[in-house]
Amino acid sequence: MTATGFIKDRLVPVGSILLVILIAWYFAAYSMNAPFQRDFDRRAGETRTSVEFLKKTMSQPKPTMPAPHQVATNLWKNTLTVKPWSKRSLVYHSWVTLSATLLGFAMGTALGVAIAIGIVHIPALDRSFLPWIIASQTIPILATAPMIIVLLAAIGVTGLLPKALISTYLSFFPVAVGMVKGLRSPDVLHLDLMRTYSANRMQTLWKLRIPASVPFFFTSMKVAIAASLIGAIVGELPTGAVAGIGSKLLAGSYYSQTVDIFAALIAGSIVAILLVTAVDVVGRFVNTRMGAKSQ
Amino acid sequence: MPETVISAQNLDLTFETNDGPVHALKDITLDIAEGEFVSLIGPSGCGKTTLLRVIADLETPTGGTVSVNGMTPDEARLARAYGYVFQQSALLPWRTIEENVALPLEVMGLDKATRNQRIVSNLELVNLTGFEKKFPWQLSGGMQQRASIARALAVEPAMLLMDEPFGALDEIVRDHLNEQLLKLWAKTKKTVVFVTHSIPEAVFLSTKIVVMSPRPGRIHEIIDCNLGTDRALDIRETPEFLRIAHQVREGLKAGHSYDE
Numbered sequence: 001m002t003a004t005g006f007i008k009d010r011l012v013p014v015g016s017i018l019l020v021i022l023i024a025w026y027f028a029a030y031s032m033n034a035p036f037q038r039d040f041d042r043r044a045g046e047t048r049t050s051v052e053f054l055k056k057t058m059s060q061p062k063p064t065m066p067a068p069h070q071v072a073t074n075l076w077k078n079t080l081t082v083k084p085w086s087k088r089s090l091v092y093h094s095w096v097t098l099s100a101t102l103l104g105f106a107m108g109t110a111l112g113v114a115i116a117i118g119i120v121h122i123p124a125l126d127r128s129f130l131p132w133i134i135a136s137q138t139i140p141i142l143a144t145a146p147m148i149i150v151l152l153a154a155i156g157v158t159g160l161l162p163k164a165l166i167s168t169y170l171s172f173f174p175v176a177v178g179m180v181k182g183l184r185s186p187d188v189l190h191l192d193l194m195r196t197y198s199a200n201r202m203q204t205l206w207k208l209r210i211p212a213s214v215p216f217f218f219t220s221m222k223v224a225i226a227a228s229l230i231g232a233i234v235g236e237l238p239t240g241a242v243a244g245i246g247s248k249l250l251a252g253s254y255y256s257q258t259v260d261i262f263a264a265l266i267a268g269s270i271v272a273i274l275l276v277t278a279v280d281v282v283g284r285f286v287n288t289r290m291g292a293k294s295q
Numbered sequence: 296m297p298e299t300v301i302s303a304q305n306l307d308l309t310f311e312t313n314d315g316p317v318h319a320l321k322d323i324t325l326d327i328a329e330g331e332f333v334s335l336i337g338p339s340g341c342g343k344t345t346l347l348r349v350i351a352d353l354e355t356p357t358g359g360t361v362s363v364n365g366m367t368p369d370e371a372r373l374a375r376a377y378g379y380v381f382q383q384s385a386l387l388p389w390r391t392i393e394e395n396v397a398l399p400l401e402v403m404g405l406d407k408a409t410r411n412q413r414i415v416s417n418l419e420l421v422n423l424t425g426f427e428k429k430f431p432w433q434l435s436g437g438m439q440q441r442a443s444i445a446r447a448l449a450v451e452p453a454m455l456l457m458d459e460p461f462g463a464l465d466e467i468v469r470d471h472l473n474e475q476l477l478k479l480w481a482k483t484k485k486t487v488v489f490v491t492h493s494i495p496e497a498v499f500l501s502t503k504i505v506v507m508s509p510r511p512g513r514i515h516e517i518i519d520c521n522l523g524t525d526r527a528l529d530i531r532e533t534p535e536f537l538r539i540a541h542q543v544r545e546g547l548k549a550g551h552s553y554d555e
Binding site: 189190192193194195196197198199203207208211212214290291292 | 351352353372373375377378379381383385387388389390391398399401402403430431432450
């Protein structure tokens with residue numbers, strides 16, 4: 001992509017949306033913080049000009065809705081001005097969440113692929129398993145996560161693994177569903193071809209079904225890794241808020257530190273973008289290696 | 296007297312569909328001798344592809360018997376007695392040309408040296424040397440089909456089953472490939488069963504033309520056709536060629552192939 005192409009195709013559209021969001025955000029911050037500020041000023045008996053009043057709504061210590069620049073300052077302070085391994089650093093908390101995310105994602109992907117291979121090859125599983133898998137995802141994770149954490153803690157499993165298991169629970173589903181579709185994607189012609197070679201099921205799986213499912217695999221992994229992150233954050237909420245983005249969210253809500261909450265949310269989004277991008281980049285690389293026309 | 300390699304006796308095949316049974320093959324009796332080039336010709340729905348698929352054990356007949364190399368089709372398939380060429384090249388898009396040719400060889404469990412040797416010799420046979428590292432989409436339709444023929448030959452089967460292999464190609468490429476196939480056949484002496492709906496193609500290539508007729512699919516007539524081993528494309532203007540082509544057309548007409 002050329003420099004001008006990048007500006008035209010990426011920077012302008014993404015920048016425009018960002019600008020709209022910022023304007024809406026500032027407007028929301030003003031209108032949500034104004035009642036408190038008005039009330040506060042009335043009690044203190046202060047009268048301010050409109051500009052002064054506007055500035056005040058944007059700089060409350062515990063605003064109902066923090067303004068973007070407050071969040072940005074918080075984010076800056078908690079990432080770049082503190083040591084990354086200190087408890088105050090969002091980098092540290094992001095890393096805690098990220099490690100649970102990655103472990104859960106790896107387990108979820110493996111589980112999803114295994115389930116898909118089973119479903120494609122064993123008719124009984126095909127008929128019996130899919131409804132259960134779908135049902136598993138209709139259970140609200142927010143309700144089950146604390147139970148899983150508490151139950152695992154009761155048998156002495158704490159720390160990374162319980163959180164990762166919640167990630168696994170959320171991430172195996174898109175992989176399983178995507179891979180069932182992917183493993184079934186070879187057309188009859190190719191299956192007939194393998195049959196004329198007297199290929200056994202294992203050979204057909206390795207040489208035909210799995211290569212054919214690769215594009216489906218990466219698409220479903222993009223969904224799965226985002227779900228993994230959500231699972232890890234949700235898993236951190238009931239752990240007594242030790243570390244991680246989830247614990248920052250929880251601590252923020254305990255002490256009404258709305259700026260902290262928003263900063264943690266942004267940190268989480270950045271981690272999500274990085275993860276999805278990483279899967280995408282690997283996917284593109286593999287696709288090119290597998291002979292896809294370069295776009 | 297050459298040995299009979301494919302023998303079908305009173306073959307019947309009925310497909311059960313949602314709209315009721317479809318009689319795809321009825322009372323097919325056919326013997327094919329070793330080294331013959333047999334074309335199955337007829338309109339769509341006459342069962343020519345189905346017959347080929349029965350020989351290849353891709354369909355199971357509901358009546359009659361068929362033997363391939365003295366075995367059941369199932370045994371013959373497991374013994375890899377034939378190479379099958381489909382109407383589409385059916386190359387795997389994620390494999391390069393040489394990797395595609397290697398596919399059946401990998402399935403057979405051949406070692407790398409044997410695989411490489413067969414890749415080289417068979418790609419040379421279809422004039423694709425130099426295209427080993429290309430992916431299928433980088434090749435023209437005719438080249439893709441040649442690659443799929445190389446892939447079928449790499450198995451070193453006693454016979455080739457070809458299901459309208461050039462049906463999706465344009466006339467000029469088809470003529471060219473017909474010539475190449477004929478040379479290939481003369482060189483390898485393989486038994487070929489060739490499904491087509493083109494009369495010139497059938498007459499040009501075959502030693503025997505099986506004229507089939509539709510609903511139910513059955514053999515109408517078997518026409519001997521041998522224009523000598525050293526024929527070039529211009530043989531198609533000779534009276535002998537035109538006579539056989541006429542005979543095939545008459546056979547198709549009598550078999551109600553031109554009915555609405």
